[in-house]
Amino acid sequence: MLEKQDWDSIPEEQVNPSMSRKLLYGEKIMIAKMKFKDGFVVPQHSHENEQITQVEKGTMRFWFGANKEQEVELKAGESIVIPPNVPHEAMMIGDVEETDTWAPPRKDWLDGTDNYLRE
Numbered sequence: 001m002l003e004k005q006d007w008d009s010i011p012e013e014q015v016n017p018s019m020s021r022k023l024l025y026g027e028k029i030m031i032a033k034m035k036f037k038d039g040f041v042v043p044q045h046s047h048e049n050e051q052i053t054q055v056e057k058g059t060m061r062f063w064f065g066a067n068k069e070q071e072v073e074l075k076a077g078e079s080i081v082i083p084p085n086v087p088h089e090a091m092m093i094g095d096v097e098e099t100d101t102w103a104p105p106r107k108d109w110l111d112g113t114d115n116y117l118r119e
Contacts, residue, residue, distance in 0.1 A: 007033060015117050023109065030105035036092040043116045044089040049102040051082040058096035063089045
């Protein structure tokens with residue numbers, strides 16, 4: 001049976017002092033609504049998952065490639081598709097609210113092994 005979801009009823013996880021998230025996922029896709037404080041840096045990482053990032057508030061500055069060869073800034077209303085296995089890092093400019101979608105779901109986020117965010 002299908003079940004309706006309401007973002008207001010999904011528990012919010014405080015991943016670290018500067019990042020919180022809510023997760024909604026199925027067998028083949030995951031959506032995360034996240035909030036970041038100004039200046040927070042998501043350390044460089046890569047994953048097997050294809051990712052779409054949509055910024056709702058603030059600005060995210062991304063660096064792509066093992067040597068940060070490409071820099072992209074996403075402002076509110078802008079999105080980017082990140083292919084699987086592409087190294088990327090992001091810095092928050094202002095308080096940021098954004099939504100990430102991954103296929104398949106991020107196993108490291110579900111089993112708590114996403115240490116690069118928790119340290």
